[in-house]
Amino acid sequence: MPVSNLIVGPPPPLTVTVDGSALITEIEDYLASLPPSARVPVPYVCPLGRALQPWNADQPLPRRTVLDRLAHRPPRPVPVSVAGHLQLTSRYLTAFGWLQGALWDRHGRVCLLGAQTAVLAHGYGTPQTVRRARTQVMEVLHAGGITVSSPDVYNDAPTTREADIHRLLASAAARAHHLGI
DSSP: OOGGGTOOSOOOOOOOOSSOHHHHHHHHHHHHHSOGGGOOOOOEEETTEEEOOOTTTTSOOOOOOHHHHHTTOOOOOBOOOHHHHHHHHHHHHHHHOBOSSSSBOTTSOBOHHHHHHHHHHTTBSOHHHHHHHHHHHHHHHHHTTOOOSSHHHHHHSTTOOHHHHHHHHHHHHHHHHHHTO
């Protein structure tokens, strides 16, 4: 086959920016287009080395007691601190994917509120824990000069990226840990 048959046309022009935002956007768009099964689980880093772990690896599973079974009720929630809830929320987002504009989608991706709701629905913490965690997130946003009416508005802002949400959750968890909650 002649070489001239292989050349389709000139390659697309490269979009180069000083901060590399075009490349970051292209990578994020590509990763968002992957089906959930193509996502690689993020390794959980523990003091003894690296091993793939589920998002709730360091927490006990909620267990139904005999009384729970007799009363036909779900198990009591596993108590977690506000800092622990924020860390679990970040790990849940990492495991299932992040989303803007909806609580969840058919691929299992969730927004910030969706991740907090999922952590609560899996039996970790109470609604009060979630409210206190959202207060910590708002405190971090306002301390950073970001004036929004709720964490969900920040999550859905067109300039917000998944990394921003993870940094926000890490800062809020650190603040909550410092406060002892």
